[in-house]
Amino acid sequence: MIPDLSLERLAWQQGARIVAGLDEVGRGPLAGPVTAAAVVLDPARIPEGINDSKKLTARRREALAEAIAEVAQIAIVHVAAAEIDRVNILQASHLAMTRALARLSSRPDLALVDGNRLPPALPCPGRTVIGGDARSLSIAAASIVAKVARDRLMVDLAQQHPGYGWERNAGYPTPEHKKALRDLGVTPQHRRSFAPVRNILYQEN
Template identity: 65%
Template sequence: MALGARRVAGVDEVGRGPLAGPVTAAAVVLDPANIPEGLNDSKQLSVKRRNLLGDALASSADISVGHASVEEIEQHNILRASHMAMLRALAGLRLRPDFVLIDGAMVPQGLNLRAQPVVKGDTRCLSISAASIIAKIARDKIMVDLAQQHPGYGWETNMGYGSKSHISALRNLGVTPHHRRTFKPVHHMLYQDKNVKP
């Protein structure tokens, strides 16, 4: 696995399932002498705890975030776009890692580093847990900002996921440029209603 590696990067993504917004990935290389306590899958943490850990990681670890846009999700597919975001996150690290642990079952195509996929890695590997936290914080901030530009969809709370209120807003307000048109509920509404909001 990572035997002999000194700089191990954990990589995770967030935002595969939402109907709107980018998919975001983070890469984190922890400092073995300064690992924040309580690292876990970001979904298992309260917002307050997640933000506290994010601050601790920002001051102690090498972190980088990468995104793939809605347009890239549409052009490629969500899996490929997720991998693009992961590669961008890795490319942004201050120093090149010796080894990469990636949440999931696949290593992104085009990764030219030694790597190992880890299923449910965000609950099994501290560096992947850290990456899940950083990615979640970064994407949530984007969605809160987008919610200011497009009020009514509830993105500041649902983060673009297909909640009842979001689906209702899609019906009432139409589709924005930040919606993923190939995702079923959005595609269905476009196909039925042609109700596109510029």
Template identity: 60%
Template sequence: MTTPNYDIEQSAKALGYLRIAGVDEVGRGPLAGPVVAAAVILNPGDIPQGLNDSKKLTDKRRAALDTSIRERAEFAVAQATVAEIDTHNILRASHIAMERAVAALDPPPDYVLIDGNMIPRGLTIPAQAVVKGDGRSVSIAAASILAKNWRDQVMVDLAQQHPGYGWESNAGYPTKMHREALRNLGVTPHHRRSFKPVHNILYQE
């Protein structure tokens, strides 16, 4: 099994870049809640061990790495709201969250590694899109961990305000329980109205 490494960052350093940020987002697929992005600049001399795509880590391991990243790296987390998702679309909203996370790094990075195959159009810093980046770059993997933990916590908090949808365990993804709760309890202000299962319930006429 290949794990992420610092090779892509080293290639950027060879071109003269010094502050290289990895950026990833979490939450494109859920029916509810914001989309969250993180940007992380690792210290190459102090990279936490065991960084990987957040989806491949246990909750416990991810929580430990989250703490380690926050102690040893520069980072920022940002989101795009449900209203922004519905106004633009989920892809653009996820890019807005990425742009905000990068903009929140102070001092700013001079090069950005973006997970995926597209560079957000609002980025003014030199950037590289890295397909499956959270499995290839430790900086992007670190960003995926921070974004996932942060978003999961947001959904746990929202679950207390809106019980019955299972957000504390499904993070807003369209599980069977969540879809049944949508039908039985209706649509909350935190549901994405532009997403088909939610849209269909609102317009069942």
């Protein structure tokens, strides 16, 4: 399945002028933020090749993220590990999405949200789309923008905390990352509420 504008067109026909795609990345990692992006595409200027970010190479994602930023409204929000630990990962991902929508320069009339749960307190009406990054070009664009932004941030954080391989694993629980956690310990970027990190802290105490 290749994403298209059919969901956006339906919303436009129903009276929505500005339709945003909304997606998040980074629920599963042990370190780093959860990141959300909101994207409002211009139907007359859509970069070619937008697809579910998971189906694209890193180089293709990078190029598309740049192309999307040139022609679309975008907003990106990171919710850091400390806030994830305070509110839990589901609430943090919803906060990231809500904040990203609120930061768009134009308030959307509708948000197409990847997944099956609508974040509470959205600043506009929302519609969930299961498998949205494979169905909606707006959601697919948001998935690309969020993934590239988070990966870049994890490369920066890897320089501050070397040895965990975040520039390669983006904070996900790879064998390399879990071994470094045991050998090097827990950083301020680690999610203390996640079991592998919590268990190491418990052992240390």
